[in-house]
Amino acid sequence: MPKVWGPYGNDINTDLLFAGKYTYLGSKPADIIPRLLEDLDAEFALNVQTGDILVAGWNFGCGSSRNQPAVGFKALGMTVIAKSFSRIFYRAAINLGLLLIACPEAVDAYTPGARVDVDIEQSQVRINGVDYQFPPLDPYVQDIVRAGGLIEAIRAKRTAAQATS
């Protein structure tokens, strides 16, 4: 069973997720993961495991255009569930092929130690056996996530265009 990090509060900003002073010191997952959430939860980088889940409140990822946290979460195969996301962070995640789950009811229902299961196909989060529905993505945006991110979507389109020309 994956560990659940949080629940963290509202307005968790990009400086808390990945401090500004690190933003030009490498952009690979190995550069990012040891510094993730450094000023929010020092335990996180020490103990996070692949496939863990993060739960937070409203406006998660507010602040800068800083995609390193999303790069880190993606590389760790994490699922991020929040009441809502800031729009730049949301776009960064989509473009990396990381689906963020905006589901206020599920976050409210979560209590430390509760079992959390996510069913992407059904757009459902299950907390302690109770299902909560989250809204599906716009079809255009869904295609980007399905491709594994914007770059993969562009690459696939270009390969297809070359194959037919």
Place this chain on the structure above:
Amino acid sequence: MGKTFVEKILAHKAGLAAVVPGQTVVVEPDIVMTHDNTAAILKTFEGIESGIKVRFPERHVIILDHCTPAANETHAKNHKEIREFVQRQGLPNFHDIHVGICHQVVAERYAKPGLLIVGSDSHTVMAGAFGALAVPIDRVEAAGLFAEGRTWLMVPQTFKVELSGEFQPGVTAKDLILTFIGDITASGADYRCVEFHGPGAAAMSVDDRLTVSNMIIEAGAKCAYFAPDDKTREYVREHAGGEWIEFHPDSAAEYERVFHYDLSKLQAVVSAPHNVDKVKPAAEMSEIKVDQVLLGTCTNGRLSDLRAAARVLAGRHIAPSVRLLIIPASQQVLVDALTQDLIRPLVAAGGTLINPGCGPCMGNHEGILAPGEVCLSTANRNFKGRMGCKESFIYLSNPVTAACTALTGVITDYGTWRKNNA
């Protein structure tokens, strides 16, 4: 049915008769701005396929500002890679380390009403002051734009802010936007376009409108808008020049929420650590001792900001316990400030002049704080750790409060300072 600004411009850019909030449209931005993060973006872009070329070279504006001059070898390598990329791809709109902070450079050289401007930096929203649609994006999206030249945007709902009256002495546009953020909270305008209207907006200078637009992201907004008027047109004629199309909302446009502010009733405020929406009257903060004052940045580093601070500081000296950093927003601002003799009184008062750039604002260099230290800054963010040290404390204020505070060593608004120095 009336249309808002963002509904009109996005319909135009998408080649559609009309769009509605919630709709996703595919658009080609007129300007794509990237800064030092171009080093990471170019690797993503050139990794798409070997020999890939930038689709629309003339639409990209690259400005080095986030750590200039380079603070260490890593930053120096980033800058070098960007310069080589610009050469390799033949990109005409590159600005090296001396030109200024990206958002100010966009304002001075590129922004016009009716443009769709995107940038891989959250404060890209600043160009909304000109009636442009200026929207922040992320790094991967910027890489995609180098390749494809187009992206998707969702049509947002719109808030309207009606402004009347004029600011009292010592109260500025910064206090308007901080008060607004305090009122609606850091997520209060999430995903929205925020339009500023009314006689109060018309009375505001272009510099003031830039300050307000710059900080709309701190309420979570997607973009800000001021209707182009004669002040806008004069500024744009003298700066970016050329032709443009203006988009004005219909008088019957439908707004999700409407707010009213009488500017004459606003007071000088500060945002307290560690959130921008923790807004308090500056006059009630006199118990806060300050180690460093930062005057400048893309939020408040323009000529009118330096002039307002110089009026207070000229012929005086800052408190011995205070360090005053002065960061003009651009080369143009610095040259104009030198010409108008605004820099000499600031430096003579004990100010430390720093080259135009982001400096310590996001913790890179040139004025990092130590544990326990307090900074009063005219910048736009006071997040924990923002200025390089998670055990320091950042308060945000207008430039006049910053100048008064530098003199006294404790947070001091203009009204209090004037009363004690009459």
